[in-house]
Amino acid sequence: MATTVARASAPPGVRRSVRILGVRVDDVTEDETVLLADALIRAGGRHQVVTVNPEFVIEAGRNPVFAAALEGADLATPDGVGLLLAARYLGTPLRGRVTGVELTQRLAALSAQRGYRLFLLGAAPGVAQAAALALQRRYPGLIIAGTFAGSPDPRHEPFLRQLIVAAQPHILLVAYGHPRQDVWIARNQPYLNVPLAIGVGGVFDYLSGRVPRAPAWMRRAGLEWFYRLLRQPERWPRIVDAVPRFTWAVVTRGRRG
Numbered sequence: 001m002a003t004t005v006a007r008a009s010a011p012p013g014v015r016r017s018v019r020i021l022g023v024r025v026d027d028v029t030e031d032e033t034v035l036l037a038d039a040l041i042r043a044g045g046r047h048q049v050v051t052v053n054p055e056f057v058i059e060a061g062r063n064p065v066f067a068a069a070l071e072g073a074d075l076a077t078p079d080g081v082g083l084l085l086a087a088r089y090l091g092t093p094l095r096g097r098v099t100g101v102e103l104t105q106r107l108a109a110l111s112a113q114r115g116y117r118l119f120l121l122g123a124a125p126g127v128a129q130a131a132a133l134a135l136q137r138r139y140p141g142l143i144i145a146g147t148f149a150g151s152p153d154p155r156h157e158p159f160l161r162q163l164i165v166a167a168q169p170h171i172l173l174v175a176y177g178h179p180r181q182d183v184w185i186a187r188n189q190p191y192l193n194v195p196l197a198i199g200v201g202g203v204f205d206y207l208s209g210r211v212p213r214a215p216a217w218m219r220r221a222g223l224e225w226f227y228r229l230l231r232q233p234e235r236w237p238r239i240v241d242a243v244p245r246f247t248w249a250v251v252t253r254g255r256r257g
Contacts, residue, residue: 013039014075018092021249023057023067025083025094026076033077033098034106040074041116041170041195048073048185049198051100053080054246059179061249066179069186077103082243086250100203107171107198108135108142117145119167119194121160122175123204125149130208145169152180154187161191172197175204 013036014026028036033049040047050056050073060067070076077098078084087094111118118135120128128147136142145167150160164172172194174181181199189197204210 017076018087018090018094020083020086020090021057021061021254023052023060023070024076025052025078025087027094028075028077028098029096030098030102030106033075033103034110036075037107037171037196038110038114041114044195046189046193047075047196048182048189049075049077049196050182051077051079051098051103051199051201052083054082054086054243055080056178057083058246058249063179065183069179069182072186073182082246086246086254089250090254100200101206103198104173104200104203104207105135105138108139111171112139112142115143116170117143117168119145119164119169119172120147120175120204121150121164121172122152122181123149123202123208124210127204127208127210128175130210131204134207134209152176152184157188161188164192164194170195173200173203174198175200175202177201 013032014028017024017026019025037049048069050070052070056066056070060070078087078094079097079099081097084094084097108118110116118132120132122128123131126149128149132144132147136144146163146169148160148163150156172185172192174185174197176184176199178199178201181201185197185199
């Protein structure tokens with residue numbers, strides 16, 4: 001089966017994982033993810049979290065470096081209604097979504113409570129700083145260790161490593177978009193040793209107000225992709241991956257061994 005229950009390969013603290021077209025997705029709720037994130041930070045060492053959505057699954061099928069980064073992550077959360085529908089269709093339902101925006105906000109709240117330090121890396125110049133200010137307004141006491149736009153180009157990595165290591169964050173949020181952000185984290189974590197590093201895609205754009213989110217009813221109905229397409233027509237190649245291509249792949253290949 002292309003989608004299987006895989007308790008033996010689930011990360012510590014995760015009851016089970018499923019595989020959708022070969023990509024591992026951990027069956028965790030938002031509350032459980034925050035508890036696991038806190039435990040990973042307290043455990044020390046370095047950890048990576050990936051927020052898997054249908055685009056990730058399709059990209060992993062044609063990009064072995066990205067697929068390896070996803071497989072090596074300490075936690076792979078289910079981000080996207082399409083994943084929930086696919087898992088249900090394939091007989092191993094997931095219990096809920098863990099979206100990047102909500103997870104970032106929950107981690108900011110946790111950090112304000114625990115004294116954890118956040119570093120925001122990526123997005124357009126000034127966006128990470130604006131997102132950080134928005135988080136600090138919402139969560140008084142939140143410590144921002146640093147913000148920087150930067151670039152995922154490997155030639156910039158020595159400088160970025162020095163910058164992040166000097167800031168000593170507990171949580172690193174990287175907004176370079178997939179697959180670059182997740183591959184960047186996998187490649188640089190051995191040098192950074194950040195307790196928790198997460199690729200967050202366009203989250204900084206939403207938090208800063210640069211890009212509006214879909215109305216709540218559209219998010220609940222699984223139509224956020226349609227709202228994004230209306231607002232940002234240039235995203236249509238990504239929407240093709242996330243909706244028709246992913247759906248076709250699940251229906252035609254998902255049940256094959």
